Amino acid sequence: MDFFGRLTLDSLPFYSAIAASGAGVTVLGGLSVVALITYLGAWKALFGEWLSSLDHKKIGIMYVVVALVMLMRGFIDAAMMRSQQAVAFNSDGYLPPGHFDQIFSSHGTIMIFFMAMPFLSGIINFVMPQQIGSRDVAFPFMNAVSLWLTAAGAGLVLISLVIGKFSTAGWTGYPPYSGPEFTPGVGVDYWLWAVLISGIGSTMSGINFLVTILKRRAPGMTMFRLPLFTWTVFVAAILMIFAFPALTVACVMLALDRTLDFHFFTNAGGGNMMNYINLFWLWGHPEVYILILPAFGVFSEVVAVFSQKRLFGYISLVLATMAIGILSFTVWLHHFFTMGSSETVNSFFGIMTTIIAVPTGVKVFDWLLTMFRGRLIFKPPMLFTIGFLVTFVIGGLSGVLLAMPPVDYLMHNTTFLIAHFHNMIIPGVLFGYLAGYMFWFPKAFGFKLNEWWGTASFWCWIIGFYLAFMPLYVLGLMGMPRRMEHYDIAAWQPHLIVAAIGAFIIFLGIVCLGVQLWVSVRDRRSALDVSGDPWNGRSLEWLTASPPAPYNFAVLPKVEAIDAFWDMKARGVAYVQPKEYEPITMPKNTLIPLLVGGTAFVFGFAMVWWIWWLAVATLAFIGGLVIFRSFDDDPDFTMPASTVQAIEDRRYEQLAKHPANEMADEPGYAGDPSPDPLPEGAR
């Protein structure tokens, strides 16, 4: 028995200069973070206050950090593909095919699982409990375990750059190619275990969010008073709970095929690879809506605040969200119209796919009508929202086109499809999360992000997006297949060069985000958010301090209307300090979730390299940790009322010194919250 399974020194990436430099950057990046923390002497604070924290706000922020790091990595992959294709006309370019395949596989995997999912979970974690007037999520310990399982998956993708290779089977890992017969190396196993481990985290997050929304709402916060962001989280959480099992099942079966010679998806031995493709997309299509619904929620919050109007058509937005949630389970086959289903089956899924555009259209009109006769203020989150509206509609139209099976037969597997789904996901998902990031940043850190750099980033993103992806629509119509490492058709090259320029402009957009963060931290004293309500907000998260106290709300708010906080401001009860406080119980910090995640990372690594003793040992250790934790009947601590009083006194002292409404000086300010917002019929 080999002690290290199939892991040998040959697994290190010295076979190619590009692979070795990728590994070098990864290792140096890791080392420089370690060095920086040591230099700042921040190890103790890092472990004591962050890595061991069960506070939903800190967990949310850590999720977003993971997402932003992985956004860089995923973007580097994209830039390499765009530059390769720009030069690879009648030439091999600079990337050999095997390496190019790894890059498009890791780009998709990272962007979906380790950029979008953590960004989503991060924003939900930070915002949702505050929006419903809660002090935490329902299961804070499990919340931290979810975070560290996601980080473990991200770690596996990162380490595949240094030890061994990543998958070449695309982000969807279709068998039989991804099976043991055609792809025997460790690449697909890295993909499988990264996705599986983080997927379990996502399922648990879904349960956590759903129970939180159903059980932890403040008094008076009925379901139909929930802010729209929380509504979208509610539906996305249900989708997570019901869709992620399909991914788990598909991945476990593929792992069994690969490691124990099962025959689920093999060519011979009675396997059936169509089962994989059905299972994968049975998860994969709801996943699209898991990502995009909360982004729709962000847009709904942003558009109302920066139009200084109540959200138009609240009920219709809620119903549209639910309709999308249900319909999302009825369209998965449109991902493989060409794989031999009958015309009846294809027609059904084609029709369902066009129908799902209807509730989405309802939402677009609701957002437009919210802006109609509003007093718009063009802060960066609002710019991303408007950019989304225009761009997303174009992507939706190309989607309705692709929903027709005969059209899909022509477009399938071309760059037209690539253009379509990037046209949905970049404006629909990423713009939403970036808008959310800039919208809620002051709530998290107590100062606003620099607007100039945020605006610059927006313009780079949107111009770069159009330049990078509109040519791909044209190329798709010209017949260019996706994932080409080189080509010999001269007419394609100009479009690919434009696309590469677009990618470069997107890169500038990412640089602007970095500069924005740097400048904002440097100048934070001139952009402090003293009131906790930097945008004249409407929902309860703006009632808390910025950054919020550990308990969010010293006294749980009483909700009497939609736009609960706006209503409280209008009635003049938002900033009335209670006479006395009660002690507040909160979860103690613990390092067990971090240990679970770290051990899961080692377990994944052991499964990739067939180091069986280590896999058994790590699994037993995780079981032991869970059992150990279950013996702890006292996981909480209670903050005495006097401490709460002291924290709150300081906050009210500050509030007295500063104007509560930081937007009042803004040009175009539409006036303070009035007791009677425009009645529904007046619009």
Added chain:
Amino acid sequence: MSMASATDATLVHPGGSPETEEKAFGFWIYLMSDAIIFALLFMTYLVMFGNTAGGPEAKDVFSLERAAAETFLLLMSSTTFGMASIAAARADRERVVMWLVVTVALGLGFIFLEFSEFRGMIAEGAGPSRSGFLSAFFTLVGTHGLHVSIGLIWIVTMLAQIGMKGLSVPVLSRLYRLGLFWHFLDIIWVAIFSIVYLPGLL
């Protein structure tokens, strides 16, 4: 969390405190998610039922006697767990321990039978790598067996907790969720018996 002793109400409706009620509710949701996993495994099994690749078919490898014995053991273990729950509602610690020990014994008997079934099939050349049909069979039934094994570890853990802490509110709350889990596995087994073993043999 208070350490007050149990009442009937906490056990039947774990709404004794909002916290235990929330945990029970969350556990129901988890079970729904787990039920989807089993549903997909059942679907896969049905789709792959005929994919024997020239190897053994269901009627060649299944034994009705063994499946009946497994069913008997697991259903009995569900009953004995129910007795443990009743004893817990009466705060009768010794009876709870006794019934849980019986449940563990029955569960171990089930796992032993399943293990010997799997080992026998593999020895006969009817292992999971023989055909798609057998892959699906081993994965479906094995996943259930894995759940039962985890359930057994959980029961043993609860026995230790009862020994150390008595029937405190947190222990009763965990016992309630363990009960949900154990009965859930019973329902899954009934489906396995009716969808895998019976049609495979009749």
